[in-house]
Amino acid sequence: MTAAARDESRLRRFLTNIRSGVALFFREPPPQGRRPDWPPRGHLALGALVATIVVTVTVFALDARSVAGARALPPTIVEPFRYITDLGLSGWFLFPTAILLLLLAAADRPALPDMTRRVMASIAIRTGFVFMAIAVPGLFAAIIKRLIGRARPFVAGEDAWTSLFLVWRSEYASFPSGHATTAFAAAVAIGALWPRLRLLMFSYAILIAVSRIIVTVHHPSDVIAGAITGAIGALLVRNWYAARRLGFVVAADGGARRLPGPSWGRIKAVARRLISA
Numbered sequence: 001m002t003a004a005a006r007d008e009s010r011l012r013r014f015l016t017n018i019r020s021g022v023a024l025f026f027r028e029p030p031p032q033g034r035r036p037d038w039p040p041r042g043h044l045a046l047g048a049l050v051a052t053i054v055v056t057v058t059v060f061a062l063d064a065r066s067v068a069g070a071r072a073l074p075p076t077i078v079e080p081f082r083y084i085t086d087l088g089l090s091g092w093f094l095f096p097t098a099i100l101l102l103l104l105a106a107a108d109r110p111a112l113p114d115m116t117r118r119v120m121a122s123i124a125i126r127t128g129f130v131f132m133a134i135a136v137p138g139l140f141a142a143i144i145k146r147l148i149g150r151a152r153p154f155v156a157g158e159d160a161w162t163s164l165f166l167v168w169r170s171e172y173a174s175f176p177s178g179h180a181t182t183a184f185a186a187a188v189a190i191g192a193l194w195p196r197l198r199l200l201m202f203s204y205a206i207l208i209a210v211s212r213i214i215v216t217v218h219h220p221s222d223v224i225a226g227a228i229t230g231a232i233g234a235l236l237v238r239n240w241y242a243a244r245r246l247g248f249v250v251a252a253d254g255g256a257r258r259l260p261g262p263s264w265g266r267i268k269a270v271a272r273r274l275i276s277a
Helices: 003-026 041-071 075-088 091-107 114-148 178-193 195-214 220-243 264-276
Strands: 248-250 256-258
Touching: 003 091, 003 114, 041 195, 041 220, 075 178, 075 195, 091 114, 114 178, 114 220, 114 264, 178 195, 178 220, 178 256, 195 220, 220 248, 220 256
Parallel strands: none
Antiparallel strands: 248 256
16 A cells, blocks of 8 residues: 555544544444433522522622722732633643544554453543533624623723624623633533642633733623533533533432543543554
């Protein structure tokens, strides 16, 4: 086989692996499989009402005061948060997970041992879950915030009501906070896969949310709405995966439970095999 033919074969296999991964995500749940249980509609409606009240009360009670308070902070406090807040960018999660998925698609081939391919598939499913759990609510928030067009604090100051609806401009994209959406989606997603990291991830999410207020790019109501959007969005994606038995499974009580993944020892063994191949 010529070099050109080999390259064409690798590209075809790479594209096939990507298509297979996407198809796996969109496949129908098993006909007899359990579906994740959700609270009754009345409870969901009550939860939505409570969330709406909390956000509305925050607008009246805290938003203007938070701007004045943040502006009164000394630069020695504000400046570190200008660096911390950038850790809430979705790219810190989406780019590495996307690259890992592409590398796995490029490395997978029928000639590999069955166990190696199983471990790679398990890693791909969990990596894909983290990517989707952050990307889906993040995309939703990005659209909503530009439709609402709420002015950021550094534009409107202590006026918490200035909005330019349907204006796709960054300075009028305050509600909800995209950083808070990303941070809380990541906390829920990573915490669902690795429960021991929950405290660390939720501490990170809260820190990002606070940083957005301190650097006056968001109001408290923005970060609360972003936190709700990110957390619920990640849970929806988790339930989507559980219904299809991808990294999660629906338990007898209707809750989503994570499936055991490969051990670190096995992952390292697979990595060494791929690197030496």
